[in-house]
Amino acid sequence: MIPGSCIAKATSQINNNNHQKSTPSKITRKRLPKPLQLVLALQAVGLAALTAFTGAKAEQAKRETAYRASILHFLSDPATTKDKSYEYIKDGLLIVRDGQIVSAGPYKSSIAKLAKTSNVVNYSGYLITPGFVDAHVHYPQVEIIASYGEQLIEWLNTYVFPAERKYSNSQYAREKAEFFLSQLIKNGTTTALVFATVDPTSVNAFFEAALAKNMRMIAGKVLMDRNAPAYLLDTPESGYQESLNLIKKWHGVGRLSYAITPRFAPTSSPAQLQAAGRLKAEFPSAYVHTHLSENKNEIAWVKSLFPERKGYLDVYHHYGLTGPRSIFAHAVHLDPKDEVNTIIKTKSVLAFCPTSNLFLGSGLFPFRTLRDAGARIALGTDVGAGTSLSILATLNEGYKVAQLQQQKLSPLEGFYLATLGGAQSLSLADRIGNFLPGKEADFIVLDPKATAISKLRLDKSQTLEEMLFALMILGDDRNIKATYVAGVKQHEQP
Ligand code: GUN
Numbered sequence: 008m009i010p011g012s013c014i015a016k017a018t019s020q021i022n023n024n025n026h027q028k029s030t031p032s033k034i035t036r037k038r039l040p041k042p043l044q045l046v047l048a049l050q051a052v053g054l055a056a057l058t059a060f061t062g063a064k065a066e067q068a069k070r071e072t073a074y075r076a077s078i079l080h081f082l083s084d085p086a087t088t089k090d091k092s093y094e095y096i097k098d099g100l101l102i103v104r105d106g107q108i109v110s111a112g113p114y115k116s117s118i119a120k121l122a123k124t125s126n127v128v129n130y131s132g133y134l135i136t137p138g139f140v141d142a143h144v145h146y147p148q149v150e151i152i153a154s155y156g157e158q159l160i161e162w163l164n165t166y167v168f169p170a171e172r173k174y175s176n177s178q179y180a181r182e183k184a185e186f187f188l189s190q191l192i193k194n195g196t197t198t199a200l201v202f203a204t205v206d207p208t209s210v211n212a213f214f215e216a217a218l219a220k221n222m223r224m225i226a227g228k229v230l231m232d233r234n235a236p237a238y239l240l241d242t243p244e245s246g247y248q249e250s251l252n253l254i255k256k257w258h259g260v261g262r263l264s265y266a267i268t269p270r271f272a273p274t275s276s277p278a279q280l281q282a283a284g285r286l287k288a289e290f291p292s293a294y295v296h297t298h299l300s301e302n303k304n305e306i307a308w309v310k311s312l313f314p315e316r317k318g319y320l321d322v323y324h325h326y327g328l329t330g331p332r333s334i335f336a337h338a339v340h341l342d343p344k345d346e347v348n349t350i351i352k353t354k355s356v357l358a359f360c361p362t363s364n365l366f367l368g369s370g371l372f373p374f375r376t377l378r379d380a381g382a383r384i385a386l387g388t389d390v391g392a393g394t395s396l397s398i399l400a401t402l403n404e405g406y407k408v409a410q411l412q413q414q415k416l417s418p419l420e421g422f423y424l425a426t427l428g429g430a431q432s433l434s435l436a437d438r439i440g441n442f443l444p445g446k447e448a449d450f451i452v453l454d455p456k457a458t459a460i461s462k463l464r465l466d467k468s469q470t471l472e473e474m475l476f477a478l479m480i481l482g483d484d485r486n487i488k489a490t491y492v493a494g495v496k497q498h499e500q501p
């Protein structure tokens with residue numbers, strides 16, 4: 008039972024024929040030409056979604072368009088290959104056709120190659136980067152962002168569970184999913200790993216909204232069979248079956264993938280974690296998404312619930328839930344030897360959520376120590392415990408979390424984590440994260456001088472690193488001039 012309040016329940020036969028689903032990307036490639044696949048998927052979901060993407064927007068995606076601006080993208084991790092890790096083209100041209108990157112190069116040489124019929128959009132004075140990646144966020148919690156005064160367990164009981172209850176209503180869930188995705192886009196985030204709620208309705212609503220925008224999104228139904236209000240509980244059997252149905256319905260459709268999503272060890276029984284591990288074994292290309300070692304009371308609670316396990320991470324490891332497609336949010340208080348070794352050995356990913364860790368008073372994520380040790384790390388906003396959907400604001404707080412531990416988070420590293428690093432952490436770097444030819448054209452147009460203060464700061468000094476640092480410390484949605492998803496403009500400030 009969650010200390011200080013709430014409550015609290017064999018596994019069903021697995022009979023799936025989806026073993027061939029090796030990776031979502033492979034499924035998509037093998038099945039059908041992309042536009043046709045998308046249209047069929049949209050038809051399956053409903054006419055409203057179909058009309059949202061076809062017509063003018065689909066036409067825009069097909070045509071060749073070139074964007075003139077400064078261009079920055081990463082080819083590797085700047086922590087290991089500093090100067091060669093990125094390409095910065097001060098006067099560049101990004102060429103996009105049929106939703107994919109054709110090339111990113113200097114304006115002068117690229118414009119000569121451009122077909123006469125292509126559009127050229129002039130963003131001179133702005134900076135184009137790949138869209139941001141948010142590796143941990145809860146869409147049903149946007150409405151309780153900035154809720155006062157509690158730490159993790161009390162905060163969940165007081166604010167989160169009552170809010171998540173509302174997402175059993177499909178219209179409500181759809182409206183909120185739509186709002187959430189449009190806020191992500193305004194903030195320059197084009198890919199996210201997202202918690203829904205325990206009710207499959209919330210997942211269907213989310214995927215329908217993401218499909219209509221043709222976004223690359225990963226989400227899943229929360230598994231939670233104990234230590235939460237009865238109105239939010241599933242069972243090992245129902246959680247398994249509902250997750251299975253959702254995987255079959257959504258995993259690999261359009262640009263969507265499924266994440267098996269046990270909320271955290273305290274709200275799942277051993278039987279439920281075992282069922283989650285079985286699902287993962289049945290669908291190796293699905294993700295695992297959960298929370299880990301965020302708060303000291305939570306860790307003590309896990310120890311009391313699972314005395315037979317070596318520690319918190321060992322609970323997940325024991326049930327087959329660690330691995331390269333497993334993303335663990337927080338990991339603020341890992342055992343520096345045993346647990347860090349398991350994270351590294353299993354190639355599991357940690358989502359660093361600084362605004363959340365500070366807001367809930369959870370602690371300081373040992374960013375540099377973990378990264379230098381070789382852990383895979385991504386950035387997460389963790390809204391509603393996180394205080395902003397902006398990855399720029401997340402970098403701002405991340406920098407300070409590092410500073411408080413006498414550690415560094417450089418601007419190059421920050422922008423790498425926000426783009427290619429995030430894509431690599433989600434095993435999506437063959438699809439998104441930089442501007443190599445053939446990648447999906449998710450990109451943003453940043454305005455480094457969007458505010459009077461950033462303009463004053465940058466009018467004096469203009470090295471790339473200074474510009475990136477000012478963006479990551481002062482930036483937010485005001486700096487996102489425009490956001491393109493698979494080559495289609497989804498947002499532009501006047
Ligand atoms: N641990 C379990 N559930 C949650 C949640 O919704 N948010 C955060 N930050 N931590 C959790």
Ligand code: ZN
Nearest residue numbers: 145298336389
């Ligand atoms: Zn979270």
